[in-house]
Amino acid sequence: MNKENYEILQVSENATDEEIKEAYERLKKKYNEEKWLYGEAGNHAARMLGKLDAAYAEIMEERRQSGAQTEGSSAFEEVSDCIKRGDIARAQALLDAFNERNAEWHYLQSVVFYKKNWMNESKKQLEIAMQMDAQNAKYRDAYENLKNRSEYTKQTGGAPNTDANPASGDEQMGGNWCASCANFCYTFLCVNCLFNLCCNCR
Numbered sequence: 589m590n591k592e593n594y595e596i597l598q599v600s601e602n603a604t605d606e607e608i609k610e611a612y613e614r615l616k617k618k619y620n621e622e623k624w625l626y627g628e629a630g631n632h633a634a635r636m637l638g639k640l641d642a643a644y645a646e647i648m649e650e651r652r653q654s655g656a657q658t659e660g661s662s663a664f665e666e667v668s669d670c671i672k673r674g675d676i677a678r679a680q681a682l683l684d685a686f687n688e689r690n691a692e693w694h695y696l697q698s699v700v701f702y703k704k705n706w707m708n709e710s711k712k713q714l715e716i717a718m719q720m721d722a723q724n725a726k727y728r729d730a731y732e733n734l735k736n737r738s739e740y741t742k743q744t745g746g747a748p749n750t751d752a753n754p755a756s757g758d759e760q761m762g763g764n765w766c767a768s769c770a771n772f773c774y775t776f777l778c779v780n781c782l783f784n785l786c787c788n789c790r
Contacts, residue, residue, distance in 0.1 A: 590650075593643035596636075605651065612644045660688070667696050676703050691721035698730070707738050 594601050597611045619640065622633035663682065670679035679700050686693055698713035714731040721727060 590643075590646060593647050596639050596643040597647070605648070608644070608647060612640065615640055660686075660690075664692055664696060671696070671699055671703065674703075676700055691717045691724065691727065694720065695727055695730070698734075702734070707734065710734060711738065 591601065594603070597608060597615065599608055599611045603611070616637065619633040619637045623630050623637065625633065663686070667679050667682045670676070670682065679696070683693065683697055683700065694713045694717040698710045698717065701707075701710035701713060711731070711734055714727060714734060717727045718724070718731060
């Protein structure tokens with residue numbers, strides 16, 4: 589946030605969009621009248637007109653972007669809530685409706701694929717999320733845990749992960765899988781709750 593822009597418009601940072609617009613129009617009218625004054629007064633008004641236009645445009649663009657981010661965050665929360673409730677079809681529909689797909693979108697898509705027991709697809713989505721946000725520890729941890737489960741499944745000859753052979757209930761979350769493999773239970777305990785708590789790992 590550029591505080592100078594608000595100072596130019598003579599409004600507080602907490603002003604509403606309507607208040608900012610009113611201040612902009614009032615000052616624009618004032619400076620348009622004063623720019624015809626003789627000497628420095630006219631020059632000052634002309635300079636302020638340019639600053640006024642730039643400040644107003646920057647403030648409104650900043651607020652527009654902030655609103656879009658808030659809306660996107662709320663939409664992600666709705667997806668997460670659907671996943672928590674087990675409404676995977678609804679979660680997928682919400683994800684499909686996104687126009688811009690950032691790292692968090694790919695992470696949530698990975699969760700949905702994991703819930704469907706589509707491990708390869710889930711892994712690919714996590715890889716994209718990590719490429720887009722390499723510093724995000726949540727994505728890295730999820731990827732390592734998923735990779736560990738995939739490797740163990742191959743070693744033990746587990747059922748192929750396809751939509752024709754989906755897991756259900758706790759198996760979807762790795763619960764029964766861990767319970768039936770006591771020797772590996774502790775090592776892969778994190779897999780059990782990896783995506784179960786996905787919505788709480790922001």
